[in-house]
Amino acid sequence: MDLSTLVQHIINGISLGSLYALIAIGYTMVYGILLLINFAHGDIFMMAGYFMIFSVINFGLPFFIAIPLVLILTVLLGIILERTAYRPLRNAPRMSIMISAIGASYFLENLATYLFTGVPKRYPEITWLTKIVTFGDVSFQVVTIITPIVTMILLFGLMTLVNKTKVGMAMRAASKDYEAARLMGIKINWIIGITFVIGSFLAAIGSILWGSKYPSVYPLVGMMPGLKCFIAAVFGGIGNIPGAVLGGLTLGLGEALLVAFIPSMTGYRDAFAFILLIIILIVKPNGLLGEKVTDKV
Amino acid sequence: MKKKFLALILALGVISGILTGCGGKEEVKEDVIKIGVFEPLTGENGGGGSQEVDGIKYANKVYPEVLGKKVELVIVDNKSDKAEASVAATRLVEKEKVAAVIGSYGSGVSIAAGDIFKNAKVPAMGASCTNPMVTEGNEFYFRTCFLDPFQGKVMAQYAIEKGNKKAAIITQIGDDYSTGLGNFFKEAFTKLGGEIVYHGEFQTNEQDFNSILTNVKASGAEVIFAPSSIASAGLIIKQTRALGIEAQIMAGDTWENIAIIDVAGESAEGVVISTFFDEHNTLATEEAKKFVKGFKEYLGGPDEIIPAVASLGYDAYVVILNAIKQAGSTDGEAIRKALVDMKGVEGVTGVYSFDENGDAKKDMAVIKIVKDGKFQYIDTVVVK
Numbered sequence: 001m002d003l004s005t006l007v008q009h010i011i012n013g014i015s016l017g018s019l020y021a022l023i024a025i026g027y028t029m030v031y032g033i034l035l036l037i038n039f040a041h042g043d044i045f046m047m048a049g050y051f052m053i054f055s056v057i058n059f060g061l062p063f064f065i066a067i068p069l070v071l072i073l074t075v076l077l078g079i080i081l082e083r084t085a086y087r088p089l090r091n092a093p094r095m096s097i098m099i100s101a102i103g104a105s106y107f108l109e110n111l112a113t114y115l116f117t118g119v120p121k122r123y124p125e126i127t128w129l130t131k132i133v134t135f136g137d138v139s140f141q142v143v144t145i146i147t148p149i150v151t152m153i154l155l156f157g158l159m160t161l162v163n164k165t166k167v168g169m170a171m172r173a174a175s176k177d178y179e180a181a182r183l184m185g186i187k188i189n190w191i192i193g194i195t196f197v198i199g200s201f202l203a204a205i206g207s208i209l210w211g212s213k214y215p216s217v218y219p220l221v222g223m224m225p226g227l228k229c230f231i232a233a234v235f236g237g238i239g240n241i242p243g244a245v246l247g248g249l250t251l252g253l254g255e256a257l258l259v260a261f262i263p264s265m266t267g268y269r270d271a272f273a274f275i276l277l278i279i280i281l282i283v284k285p286n287g288l289l290g291e292k293v294t295d296k297v
Numbered sequence: 298m299k300k301k302f303l304a305l306i307l308a309l310g311v312i313s314g315i316l317t318g319c320g321g322k323e324e325v326k327e328d329v330i331k332i333g334v335f336e337p338l339t340g341e342n343g344g345g346g347s348q349e350v351d352g353i354k355y356a357n358k359v360y361p362e363v364l365g366k367k368v369e370l371v372i373v374d375n376k377s378d379k380a381e382a383s384v385a386a387t388r389l390v391e392k393e394k395v396a397a398v399i400g401s402y403g404s405g406v407s408i409a410a411g412d413i414f415k416n417a418k419v420p421a422m423g424a425s426c427t428n429p430m431v432t433e434g435n436e437f438y439f440r441t442c443f444l445d446p447f448q449g450k451v452m453a454q455y456a457i458e459k460g461n462k463k464a465a466i467i468t469q470i471g472d473d474y475s476t477g478l479g480n481f482f483k484e485a486f487t488k489l490g491g492e493i494v495y496h497g498e499f500q501t502n503e504q505d506f507n508s509i510l511t512n513v514k515a516s517g518a519e520v521i522f523a524p525s526s527i528a529s530a531g532l533i534i535k536q537t538r539a540l541g542i543e544a545q546i547m548a549g550d551t552w553e554n555i556a557i558i559d560v561a562g563e564s565a566e567g568v569v570i571s572t573f574f575d576e577h578n579t580l581a582t583e584e585a586k587k588f589v590k591g592f593k594e595y596l597g598g599p600d601e602i603i604p605a606v607a608s609l610g611y612d613a614y615v616v617i618l619n620a621i622k623q624a625g626s627t628d629g630e631a632i633r634k635a636l637v638d639m640k641g642v643e644g645v646t647g648v649y650s651f652d653e654n655g656d657a658k659k660d661m662a663v664i665k666i667v668k669d670g671k672f673q674y675i676d677t678v679v680v681k
Contacts (some may be wrong), residue, residue, distance in 0.1 A: 001515065002515070005511060005512075005514070005515040008511045008514075008540070009508060009511050012505075012507040012508050012511060013508075016505050016507070109339075110339070113338075113339045113343065117343065117344070117347060118337075118338065118339055118340065118341075118342075118343020118344045118346070118347065119343070119344035119347070119527070119554070119556045120344065120527060120528050120531060120556050120557075120559075120560055121556070121559070121560075122531075122556075122559045122560045122562070123560075125562070130539075132539055132541070134541060137514075137541075139539070139540050139541035140539070140540075141539050210504075214504040214505065214532050214535075214536075215531075215532075215535060215560055215562075216504070216528070216531050216532050216560040218341075218343075218344075218528055219339070219343075220340065220341065220502060220528075221504070223502050224502040224503060224504060225504075255508065256507075256508045259497075259508035259509060259511075259512065260508065260511070260512070263495065263497070263512050266497045266498050266499065266508065266509050266512070267470040267497075267498030267499060267500065269499070269500065269503075269508075270500045270503075
């Protein structure tokens with residue numbers, strides 16, 4: 001393999017990996033506090049895509065209005081989801097919430113199919129993000145380079161929020177023992193609400209970057225990212241934010257290099273993700289960075 | 298109260314899954330003949346399936362009666378999924394007791410449901426399922442379209458004629474249509490003196506093709522043959538061009554969907570596909586002329602583009618109706634016999650009679666290219 005092909009593969013991998021990371025953070029945060037795997041996360045991501053299509057293509061809004069609007073709508077959707085599907089089950093067995101999450105996921109997918117049909121729709125093009133840059137034989141879109149940067153900025157922002165602010169302290173308290181946290185006067189519903197707000201916000205950012213790179217939205221578009229990012233979150237240690245980023249990057253880069261070095265195995269990328277999951281569950285069940293069980297957020 | 302609300306939401310989630318699967322009416326009526334429509338309305342082939350259903354519904358509007366009874370369409374959703382397909386097919390034959398079945402878009406689901414129709418002795422008429430295995434060894438499965446070996450050969454021949462020597466193939470694992478077409482292309486292309494320099498595979502719902510395409514780029518392919526579902530098509534085209542690959546992109550009939558050009562934008566220019574029907578085709582039948590006019594109005598205006606699968610769906614309905622008329626009853630065996638003996642029934646995409654496998658005897662394929670953001674007719678290939 002020549003150098004430019006290898007570089008191209010690595011760029012592909014890092015870019016895909018950071019997208020995984022961004023979405024994986026949403027999984028990990030909700031799990032960290034609620035011990036709930038939010039199966040509808042991928043579908044919130046999908047809805048964010050439709051919000052963008054409707055605001056830009058159907059209503060003709062410029063991007064500087066559409067992007068904030070999409071963020072707000074997605075966050076609202078996250079809040080509604082939490083209120084209707086999860087909050088009423090706060091004291092129910094965890095299995096019930098899990099089933100509710102799966103139900104919510106199917107509901108959103110079918111709702112989208114009903115409303116927007118199964119035909120893929122074009123994601124609006126943010127021209128400066130989709131511009132193609134070429135260095136010799138290596139070629140990529142601007143978004144490919146922007147994605148890891150955005151992921152890192154959000155990661156640091158989030159770490160500061162969790163470790164340095166009052167809200168973050170409340171989150172950490174809730175993640176340890178939310179009954180005790182409630183007794184200490186922390187408004188637990190509010191904190192959980194905030195978690196969903198942040199998770200959905202990240203899903204919306206992820207959807208904008210994803211949509212710029214893969215400009216096609218259909219009702220099942222969130223399924224594969226949802227699954228992969230869930231694996232990434234578990235791999236990195238579910239509940240751990242840097243872990244989610246590490247997991248996402250490992251998965252993205254791993255997939256790209258698998259295709260690069262064993263071209264005949266390209267069809268087994270998903271198998272690779274699952275094998276990674278199985279290995280980590282056997283060797284280190286808490287995930288790569290998951291050892292500090294006390295500090296889950 | 299909250300619990301009730303939650304239960305309601307949960308129930309809605311479950312019901313919405315079921316509802317999308319049953320458009321037909323439930324009550325049993327004696328004075329109707331039921332025809333099952335076995336198509337994907339959701340899942341990765343939901344887009345194509347809906348177009349096919351449009352054609353079938355329109356045909357039902359044009360020819361609403363047979364044997365003095367009203368024809369009722371029972372539409373079930375096979376969700377582009379082989380397991381769901383068996384459930385949907387069983388429902389049609391056991392619960393709805395349909396006289397015949399039309400469908401499905403997507404060869405995989407048709408193959409999965411084949412035995413159910415065969416065992417129930419319900420004739421099934423595939424519209425656009427092009428994999429040979431759909432009708433092979435199943436005397437109750439017929440189809441109105443041509444087959445993948447034919448389509449693969451047409452595209453390989455076209456690629457060679459345009460002076461290409463190196464081809465890369467990208468197919469979807471577990472999808473009988475995609476792998477079938479890929480293999481037949483490979484066979485024909487190598488036979489004609491070309492070389493397959495790379496064969497990449499991807500899983501259903503994959504959106505990132507950059508890694509595969511980077512390999513394609515390194516392989517120096519002059520042409521990329523990528524038969525796949527509509528959902529992946531636009532993304533493959535877009536990412537190919539974003540990586541700076543200039544090779545000719547080609548695919549089969551499923552790509553003839555405006556959604557692909559919409560997603561891929563300018564990158565789609567020059568993409569070549571083979572398909573079944575074009576409204577500008579000069580060899581078209583009388584039925585076709587009537588259909589083009591009426592169906593455009595049905596879809597909502599003279600500018601609408603008629604998808605080939607809709608015309609095949611229409612044909613499947615016309616053929617089945619004719620067979621029921623010939624048979625004079627709704628008995629499965631009788632309809633099957635009428636289909637086997639059928640001669641010269643005129644449809645939109647050709648004149649129908651069936652060979653020993655139950656495949657429509659067709660020798661015509663249309664080649665189209667994407668130009669100025671539209672699928673444009675370039676050629677009709679007739680194979681002797």
